[in-house]
Amino acid sequence: MNKQLMYGTHALAEAAIQAGCTCYFGYPITPQNELPEYMAQRLTEIPGGVFIQAESELAAINMVLGASAAGARALTSSSSPGISLKQEGISFMAGMELPAVIANIMRGGPGLGNIAPSQADYFQATRGGGHGDYRIIVLAPGSVQEIADLTFRAFDLADTYRIPVMILGDGMLGQLMEPVIIPKPRQEPLPEKDYIVSGAQGRQPRVIKSLILDTREMEEHNWKLFRKYQLIQQRETRWESYLTDDAELIVIAYGTAARIAKGAIKRLRKDDPNMKIGLLRPITLWPFPTKAIKESLSTASDYFVFEMSAGQMVDDVLLSLEGKGRVHFYGRPGGIVPTPAELARSIARRYYQMKRTRKR
Amino acid sequence: MKRIYVRPQTLRPVPMHYCPGCGHSIIHRLIAEVLDEMKLREKAICVPPAGCAVLAYNYLDIDMVEAPHGRATAVATGIKRVRPANLVFSYQGDGDLAAIGTAEALHAANRGEQITVIFVNNAVYGMTGGQMAPTTLLGQKTTTSPFGRNVKTEGPPIKVCELLAGLGSSAYLERVAVNSPANVKKAKSAIAKAFTYQLRKAGFTLVEILSPCPTNWKMDPVAACRWIDEEMMTVFPLGVIKDLPC
Ligand SMILES: Cc1ncc(C[n+]2csc(CCOP(=O)(O)OP(=O)(O)O)c2C)c(N)n1
Numbered sequence: 001m002n003k004q005l006m007y008g009t010h011a012l013a014e015a016a017i018q019a020g021c022t023c024y025f026g027y028p029i030t031p032q033n034e035l036p037e038y039m040a041q042r043l044t045e046i047p048g049g050v051f052i053q054a055e056s057e058l059a060a061i062n063m064v065l066g067a068s069a070a071g072a073r074a075l076t077s078s079s080s081p082g083i084s085l086k087q088e089g090i091s092f093m094a095g096m097e098l099p100a101v102i103a104n105i106m107r108g109g110p111g112l113g114n115i116a117p118s119q120a121d122y123f124q125a126t127r128g129g130g131h132g133d134y135r136i137i138v139l140a141p142g143s144v145q146e147i148a149d150l151t152f153r154a155f156d157l158a159d160t161y162r163i164p165v166m167i168l169g170d171g172m173l174g175q176l177m178e179p180v181i182i183p184k185p186r187q188e189p190l191p192e193k194d195y196i197v198s199g200a201q202g203r204q205p206r207v208i209k210s211l212i213l214d215t216r217e218m219e220e221h222n223w224k225l226f227r228k229y230q231l232i233q234q235r236e237t238r239w240e241s242y243l244t245d246d247a248e249l250i251v252i253a254y255g256t257a258a259r260i261a262k263g264a265i266k267r268l269r270k271d272d273p274n275m276k277i278g279l280l281r282p283i284t285l286w287p288f289p290t291k292a293i294k295e296s297l298s299t300a301s302d303y304f305v306f307e308m309s310a311g312q313m314v315d316d317v318l319l320s321l322e323g324k325g326r327v328h329f330y331g332r333p334g335g336i337v338p339t340p341a342e343l344a345r346s347i348a349r350r351y352y353q354m355k356r357t358r359k360r
Numbered sequence: 361m362k363r364i365y366v367r368p369q370t371l372r373p374v375p376m377h378y379c380p381g382c383g384h385s386i387i388h389r390l391i392a393e394v395l396d397e398m399k400l401r402e403k404a405i406c407v408p409p410a411g412c413a414v415l416a417y418n419y420l421d422i423d424m425v426e427a428p429h430g431r432a433t434a435v436a437t438g439i440k441r442v443r444p445a446n447l448v449f450s451y452q453g454d455g456d457l458a459a460i461g462t463a464e465a466l467h468a469a470n471r472g473e474q475i476t477v478i479f480v481n482n483a484v485y486g487m488t489g490g491q492m493a494p495t496t497l498l499g500q501k502t503t504t505s506p507f508g509r510n511v512k513t514e515g516p517p518i519k520v521c522e523l524l525a526g527l528g529s530s531a532y533l534e535r536v537a538v539n540s541p542a543n544v545k546k547a548k549s550a551i552a553k554a555f556t557y558q559l560r561k562a563g564f565t566l567v568e569i570l571s572p573c574p575t576n577w578k579m580d581p582v583a584a585c586r587w588i589d590e591e592m593m594t595v596f597p598l599g600v601i602k603d604l605p606c
C-alpha cells in the first residue's frame with residue numbers, strides 16, 4: 001500500500017482490517033469517535049464484517065468476548081472512562097484465554113476529567129486493570145506509522161498467546177495526521193483455533209469459561225497464566241533507544257510524551273553537542289523493558305522520567321533500577337501537553353545539576 | 361413394550377447439583393429434548409449465566425461460552441453475528457436478565473438479534489442465597505426484603521415479556537411455567553417454537569419460564585408448585601405476549 005496521510009484513529013482502524021479484524025463493537029466517547037465512524041463504513045466492505053454501536057462499553061466488550069469465542073478477530077476502542085467499564089470483560093477474557101484487541105485513546109481524569117490527551121491510565125493498563133491475577137500486553141505507539149504497525153501486530157500477539165492486547169494511545173496521537181504506510185493484508189490464512197465454539201459437529205462440545213470452583217485447579221490455572229506471562233516477558237519486550245550509547249542522563253517516556261522528549265533532546269544536543277543525554281522509549285508497557293533500563297546503568301547515572309500524568313510509569317523505572325541511579329520525575333497531568341522547549345529546559349536543569357554533583 | 365422415557369442425548373448422564381424440586385433441572389431437560397428432536401445439538405451454542413445455572417455446561421452436551429453476570433445477551437450477540445448459521449441461545453435468571461443485564465437484554469431485543477433467551481423467573485436470586493429479585497412479588501419476603509417487597513421503596517415486579525413486547529424487533533415472547541405436567545409440555549413447545557423462529561431469522565425470541573425455587577422460598581416442592589399457580593401467575597399471567605408471524 002502507498003504512503004497516505006491519515007489520522008491516528010483511522011490508521012488504527014485500517015491496520016486492524018488489514019490484520020483480518022472483521023468485528024468492531026464500541027460506544028462513542030471523545031477523543032476516539034473517528035475510529036468507530038471509520039469502522040461503521042469500512043466493515044460493510046468486508047465479507048462477514050460486523051459493526052455494532054453497542055448500548056454501553058459493558059455490552060461492547062462482551063460482544064467482543066462472544067465474537068472472539070466464535071473465532072473472529074475483534075476490536076473495540078474507547079477512552080478512559082469507557083475502558084474502566086470494560087475491565088470486567090477484559091478480566092473474563094484473560095481468564096478464558098480469549099484474544100482481543102482493545103484501544104484506549106486516553107484522556108484526562110479521574111472521573112469524567114476532560115477530553116485532552118493524557119497518560120493517566122498507565123496503572124490501569126499495566127496492572128491488569130480488572131479483578132484477578134492477570135496481565136495483558138500493552139503496546140504504546142509513538143507515531144501514526146507505529147499505531148498502524150503495532151495494531152497489525154497486536155492481532156497476531158493476541159492469537160499467539162490467547163490474550164487481550166491493549167493499544168494505549170492518547171488524544172494527541174489519535175487526532176494526529178501523518179503520512180503512513182498501512183501494512184499489507186496477510187496472505188496466509190489465519191491460524192486454526194482449536195478452542196472456539198462453532199457447534200459440536202463431529203467433535204466433543206467445547207466450553208469457554210473462567211469459573212474454576214476447585215481451588216487446586218484454579219491455582220494451576222493461575223500458574224499456567226503466569227508461565228505464559230513469563231514467556232511473553234522473555235519474547236515480546238520492545239523499546240527504542242535514542243542516543244543512549246554515551247548518555248549519562250536518560251530520559252524515559254512513552255507515546256506522545258516520548259515524541260516531545262525526542263524533540264527536546266534533539267534541541268539540547270544541537271545547542272550543546274557535549275551534552276550526553278538520550279531517550280529510552282518503552283514500546284511495550286507490559287512487558288516493561290526492565291532489563292534494558294537496568295543495563296543502561298553502564299553509562300547513565302541519572303534518569304529523567306517524563307509522563308503526562310502525576311507519576312505512574314516512574315514506579316516501574318524505580319523497580320527496574322533496583323535502587324541504583326538517581327530518578328527524577330517530571331509530570332504534566334490533567335491534559336497538559338508541554339512543548340519540547342519547555343521540556344528541554346527541565347531536562348537541561350537536571351543535567352547541569354547532575355554535572356555539578358558529579359564534580360564535587 | 362413401548363419405550364416412553366429415555367434420557368435425551370444432549371443431557372449428560374451425570375447427577376445435577378440443583379436442589380430437589382428446582383425448576384432448572386426440568387428446564388435443562390426440556391432444552392435437551394428440543395435440541396434432540398430438532399436435531400440441533402451440533403448447531404447449538406449456549407451462553408449460561410452467573411446464577412444457579414452457571415454450571416449448565418456440566419449437563420447440556422453442547423458448545424458453551426460463559427458470560428459475566430448479566431452480559432449473556434451481549435456475548436450471544438457477538439457469537440451469533442460471527443456465526444449466523446448456528447443456533448445461539450442464552451439461559452438467564454431474573455437477576456441476571458432483569459437487573460444487572462436489563463440494558464443488554466433490551467437492546468438485543470430492539471436490534472432484533474437472532475438469538476433466543478431462556479429466561480428463568482424464580483422471583484429470587486437463587487445462587488446468592490435468596491435475595492430480592494426484580495421479579496419478587498409485592499409482599500414477598502426475601503433475605504433483603506425481610507418485611508416483604510414494598511411498592512413504595514422497591515417498586516413493583518418487572519414483567520420482562522411485557523417490557524420487551526413494545527420493542528420493534530422482538531418477534532416471539534411467551535410466558536410458560538414448569539409447575540405441572542401440562543405446563544411442562546407447553547414450556548417445551550414454547551422453547552421449540554422460539555428455536556424455530558430463530559432459524560427462520562424472525563428476530564429476537566424469549567421464553568420466560570416461571571420456575572420453583574423451593575430452597576429460597578422455604579417451601580417443599582409441592583407447595584412451591586402451588587405457589588406458582590396461586591401467587592406468581594396472578595402477577596405473571598401465562599401465554600403468548602408477542603408473536604410476529606414469520
Ligand atoms: C458483577 C457480579 N455481581 C454479582 C455477582 C453475584 N451473583 C451471582 S449470581 C447472582 C444472582 C443470581 O440470581 P438469578 O439471576 O435470579 O439466578 P438464579 O440463581 O435465581 O437462577 C448474583 C448477584 C456476580 N457473579 N457478578
Ligand code: SF4
Nearest residue numbers: 378379382412486573
Ligand atoms: S437455590 Fe433455588 S434456583 Fe438455585 S438450585 Fe436451589 S432451588 Fe434451584
